[in-house]
Amino acid sequence: MRTHLIIFLIGWMLFGCASIDKAQISTDSLWQDQLFEPLANSAAVPTPAKIFALTPAMRRALQTMPRGQHRPLVEFLQQDGQVQYDSRLTRDAAATFASSSGNCMSLVVMTAALAKANGIGYRYQLVQAPPVWDRQGGVYLINGHVNIRLQSGSDDTVFERRGSTVDFLPGNQIRGYQIISLSESQLLARYYNNLAAEALVQRRYQASYQLLKAAHQIDPQFVQLWNTLGVLYRRVGAEAQAERVYRYAIELAPTDVIRANLVNNALHNLALLLSSQNRLQEWQQVHARLELNRLANPYYYFDMGEAAYRGGDYQQALRYYRRALDLAEYRHEFHFGISRAYFRNGQLSLSERHMRQAHKLAPQNEKQRYQLKLAALRSG
Template sequence: MAIPAELRAQLQTRVIDTTHSPELRLQRLVELVFQPEGLALQYDTGATLSVAEVWQQRRANCLSFTLLFVALAREIGLDARMQEVGQVVSWYQDQGLIFTAGHVNVGLRVGGRHATLDLDQNVLYDRRGPRPISDRRAIAHFYNNRGVEHLAAGDYPAARAYFDAALQMDPRFVATWNNLGVLESRVGDNAAAARDLESALAINGEHAPALSNAVALYTRTGDIPHAARLQKKLDRARARDPFYQFMQATQAERSGDYAQAIHYYRNALKLYDNAHQFHFGLARAYFLSGDNRLAEREMERARQLGDNERQRALYQAKLDSLRRLQARRPSH
């Protein structure tokens, strides 16, 4: 999280020297980070970069942005911290829906008020929302992400080095134990893979990725009773997970099985009723199945729960379209 000298100098002249007001310093910092005459920072989901690398490349994902912004905010005297969200769903036009276990953003306390700053504006947090974490855990996220990138590229020694570094930062970082299990499985060391996955489950017995990977491992190695026990735990965890239900709903919707989509969307809403995205999905499934009345009801609920005026206006436009369709239908 070290700040490069040139960036520190800009921070001094463009933020610190201009005002003593915490609110104005925060505003100037945001301008420095995002405006063209500053860093002109661009969002890049694949850019797991250090603070210095973000400065050089002018791009960052949520994690790198959080490390950068917290470092700069502290430098100008603000009370800033890293925050973690256990699960999120993000929406990207080019990649569709992405479910992520683990997300970080910035927590600020300015003028007695708390605020959250998130680079990803298309994200739905889990029901617990952001929680403060230590710098060491945030850095564990960084090393874990780097390890995953090398794992995906087939560079197993580099992946292992990053995973080891993550666990040095936080020995209870479940995602890294799970990823180490995947790595060991890929290199053919099933015993080590089992140890790593069991380490993950000892920390969090309902960690779905570790449960899923353990089921696959024990099935492959012939330990069917163990796999069956873990499969039951995985099924129970998924039944309680609104995001899993939501992802199943979207998959059913894409395949044209609207009755199944409605089933899963309703399950998701039983677990997380305040997510406007879930109501919108259910409205869509009802509409595609031919039930405009229920589609209108769910669209209205989505509109009421929208995060901001722009979102609510979009839902209102869709709601108006539905009502026009309803009005055109012949009455019996």
């Protein structure tokens, strides 16, 4: 239910790094255009106008609402225009509206497009909540969280007193976390980084590189893109360039939750690179620090649970799956794992409960698989 992605490669990690002086690095030198062919299709890097463009169907929907009033739009989004959450898809406004599915960034972009066209005030918000984890194609995706707040008036204080927040998460799940307003440029940088991460998973490396450049051009202060760029360089075999980018990212001061995650993930990625090069002394410099960070990764416990399950130790598997759920109760595969373990232990009601939750949380392309397993559980 998060929106902007910070990524790092999966692998067994032994860790280390040496420091680098940021003052000695120009960020221009971190870009290596010669490694990537020019894009044949410029549509891979959508313009802001394309991202927020409205379709005739969207305009017809707005005609049913009074202009400048935010509550009818909120009610529409909660009913007829409701978007189903799918963490793997970052869509533009038109595609989100047409499919009624997408991730949090998709929901924010679509809502902003509708609000802007109908004269409704809005602001983008970064919520400094703990990151949400995902894993796709050998890559961890660590997602930050943004939402959008609407208002009917032009007075900024209305946002706090009478505005409405549009978010996949209920208000009680984000209450207490610091909220930071984002400009549209800052939001778009996160949007392009999302697309770059998705392109990287799909092995569309030229598109990923150009999307990261677009993110940097629109918001040079957006630091999360450096980790994505480092992973991309390593994927195309440019290890020296990847190392320079990781070291630059590591030296960025962790002034907030998101930046701290960037630093930690850059350390993980640099560690993978150093271990592949057998640079043991540098591994040891940060081993203790990163071992603690590794234990905050829910997939560490999930993978241990999977190993225990394959070995037939279902009680141990349950313990590991529970630890994974404690860190990331929103992951459908964790609920599926614990459902299997409960089934093996003969605890059928608990198995069905977690299978139902797996079905609820799964992306659209996996719901049928869980529906079939639920039916088998109930018939058995």
